[in-house]
Amino acid sequence: MPTTPLPVPCTRAQAVAALGEPGLGAALRAGRLRRIWHDLFVPADRARDRRTRARAALLLAGAPAALTGPTAAEIYGWLPPHTLSVHVAVPPRHRARGRPGLILHPAEFTEEDVLRLDDLPVLTSAHVLATLLATHHPNALPCVRTALRDLPPDLRRTLVREIRSVLRRSSERPPGIAIPAQRDRTSAPVPSRPEGASDGRGLPISGERAGPEGTRVGDQSGVRRIEVVEPRYAVRRRRTGAGTG
Known part of the structure; x- marks a missing residue:
């Protein structure tokens, strides 16, 4: 023993x-x-427990590090558990390296950008949603819609500003992203437009090409904006029972 x-x-x-x-x-x-x-x-x-794997990934990455991307989206309840891979945000100059099943995202964040959810360090919703958009995750827009739906209408503008701020600083930002606009600022969440952001006639806004799953993030010039929120103001998570593990 x-x-x-x-x-x-x-x-x-x-x-x-x-x-x-x-x-x-x-x-x-x-x-x-x-x-x-x-x-x-x-x-x-x-070995297949998501929370255990998340803890292991954070231990391997070393501080400072926090969960982000799809892993964090599962914890927030925006995505169902679907993969054993773990996505971890680390500072750009961090010496950790990724490996199969451990995906590192270089990101600028502070202690104030890290929440403790399910006893795990998780980046705020603005950071997580920005990562999903910047990496063209196929469920980025559904996650944005869910985050908006879970927040009071008066806080949605705050989240949009936070997401745009994170995207401007993101080293993962691809050139030219158009995020579909929210039709009603006070009620309806952002509608999904799989064909890309359009001007109502099916044409790309500002001549930008739509990226995979209609998300292109980056140059916001002339692009109508969605509105997003920060869990530090209000977090209404739906527990999925699985979280990250």
Whole structure:
């Protein structure tokens, strides 16, 4: 029996301290422990647990780091759990490197931009939605609509300003994104336009080409804007039961 508690996830040094080298080898051979990334181990029955994998990804990335992209969208309740990959935001000059199943997003953020949700560090909704838009995630616009629907109408303009601010600073920003406009600023969420942002006649706004799934983010010149919100003002999350794990 180990004399030192085995944290979950654990590093190789922690596993050796708890089990010894022979014990670690035996646990791996017997399938009691699984290696999920380089020198990071978890109990076999938690190898596919999203929260456990998120903690492991954050441990591997090193501070400062926070969940973003689809992983954070699952925690907010905007997306159903659908992948074991973990998306983590790190400062642009951070030395961490991505690997299969661990996607790093260079991002400028401060402590104020990080929330604690489900006991995990998660970037604010503006950062997460901006990442989804900037990386052309196929469900970026549905996530924006859901975020808008969950917020009081008077806060939607605030979120839009925050998203636009994040996009201007984002190193992931592709050239020229048009985000479909919200028809009614006080009530209806942003309608989905899979064919791209248009002027009501099916023509791209300002001559911009629509990107995948109708999202092109970046140059906002002449583009009608959606409105988005920040969880620091109001968070109404629907718990999915799975979160990130």
